[in-house]
Amino acid sequence: IRAGTLDLVLGEGNELTLEKQIPIEDEEGMSLDGFTFSLTNNGNIESDYTIYLDDIALDEGESRIPDSSIRYSLTRNEEVFMTRNMTTMGSNPNRRVDFGTIGVDETINYTLRIWIDYDATKEEASGKTFKGKLRVVATQPVGEEVSTVLLDNIPKENQYDDGIDTFITGEDPNNYIWYSGKLWRAVSINNTENTVKLVTQWNISAIPYNASGNPAFEGSYMESWLNDTTVDGFLGNLRDYENFIVIDSVWNATMDSNDLGNIERPNGTTTVTTPVGLLNIYEYQSSNNGGVYGYLNNGLDWWCITPYNSTNVRSITFIGAVNNGAPSAAFGIRPSINLKSNVKIVDGDGTVDNPYRLSGDNDTDLSGTLLNTRYSGEYITFGNDENNLYRIVSRETEGLTKITSAEPLKSSGAFKTMEFDSNNNANYSSTNTIGAFLNGEYLVSYVDSGYRNMIEDNTIWYLGTVRGYASYKLAKYTDETGNTLTSNITSATIGLLRMGELMAGQFDKYNNNTFYWTLTLYDFYVRSVNTNGASTGTSPVLAGVKPSINLKSNVVITGGDGTKENPFTLELAD
Secondary structure, eight states, rough: OOOOEEEEEEBSSEEEEEEEOBBOHHHTTSSSOEEEEEEEEOOOOEEEEEEEEEOOOTTOOOOBBOOEEEEEEETTTTEEEEEEEEGGGTTTOOOOEEEEETTTOEEEEEEEEEEEBTTOHHHHHOEEEEEEEEEEEEOOOOEEEEHHHHHSSSSSEEEEEOOEEEOOOOOOOEEEEEEETTEEEEEETTTOOOOEEEEEEEEEEEEESSSTTOOOSSSHHHHHHHHOSSTTGGGGGSSSSHHHHOOOOOOOOOOOOOOOOOOOOOOSSSSSEOOOOOOOOHHHHHHHTTTSSOOOOOSSEEEEEEEESOOOOOEETSSSSSEOOOTTSSSEEOOOOEEOOOOEEEOOOOOSSOEEEEETTTOOOTOOOBBEEEEEEEEOEEEEEEEEGEEEEEEEEEEEEEEEESSEEETTTTTTEOOTTTOOOOOOOTTSHHHHHHTTIIIISSSOOOHTBBSSSSSSEEOOOOOOTOOGGGGGBTTTTTOOSSSSSESSSEEOOTTTTTTOSBBHHHHHHHEEEEEEEETTTTEEETSSOOEESSOOOEOOOOOOOEEEEEEEEEESSSSSSSSBBEEEEO
């Protein structure tokens, strides 16, 4: 059996050149003519394919525009598929323009537009050139659709079909999936569409659900955080989400006051259409026949999408019970998505130590790849001894990679705790108690010289205030629009995570973790993330330390695949 024979037909040759251009806004860039090309399968079987954009050697005297200064827009079959910074493709020679499966005699038409980012500096882009060449790689299709694998491998006694969805049930079924740097659980398969609903295993962050007294998901702080496509939000940090998830997913946010054990599908009078949502109470109950010991009980407090009444929202507690609380509380967030029906599993067995891997998110041989092209949640080896596992947070500062320790720091197996500041100063700095430790002893005793050289010196840390009823955006911005950065900032080499930032959640059960400090204020207190996964505004006397660091733009991967079992190893490129 051979892979399908693919023809890559380009309307203007296969070389893309960007030179003697000026920075422009996205709106103008998307109106450019662009480079048109098509992909046709002339073989006798369907084929998996990946389209790459490789560098071409520059002529003598030319200088290359960095990828971080280039924006691109991809149109597929007349639908604008994505508009992003070129760094999101990956780094040469692994810049991935698109991937998927193409049927026999099928043709896919593309237009790729590239332009200089409006925010690029003169130093970055003036007089410089980008030259690239498209390359297509075809392979024999591998793997099976996620829905098929789950239904074939989950025992029938751990499946519950309500006539609309087939739910996976039980205390710990083999339904773990690794996607975009996060561990997920498969919750249900839609009987008609064969889409698969996932929810993260752990709390990715913690924020107030909405303003006090408003339990509606639509227009809430929660909906905004989940579907924010900037570096601050969840969706913007999901890998190639247009290829993997159903963008127009419908989330049932109907009011439901049923107690545990009274399982009744809500009538759907209130629905919200967004790419990312939360589970509702019915879905939680259906995972374990209304009990509290099912696999969706992760030992933490987390929000559901379901209003309890006109003022309260439902959540799950760390013991698996249902809580009805004020939306102004800051419980944990477990994002939920619907995988497209054509997404395939290519590796893994669904266990926690060997989760299913998805086609298009199962990279191998990433040696030489820039770390700043990878994804939030992926694991890296960094630091010394028992504190040598970290995770990517985001690319908040252009070119840099923000990371944080996978768990708060430990000393001889126990979590290290300390005061935020002995003088009760709620503003973080490199000279207050916790800041002096991180920018002093930590850099000497917890990080050796090889890793220290990878750290960017003196970056900006945002010290916003988020009260109980306020938007998470106030941790970084002056208001909910997110247009103006807060002026309450500090400069330091090592900092902490903000409330609502990715990876500012809990990633183990309440009895296996500890409170830890954040940068974010709550009036005169400092917010911490408690053992149940919620963010609290009442400061503990002592709490754990979860350092956050910005790594330099030339840190590259030397090995690993970014999972907890096989984290990336790093070096500083010349």
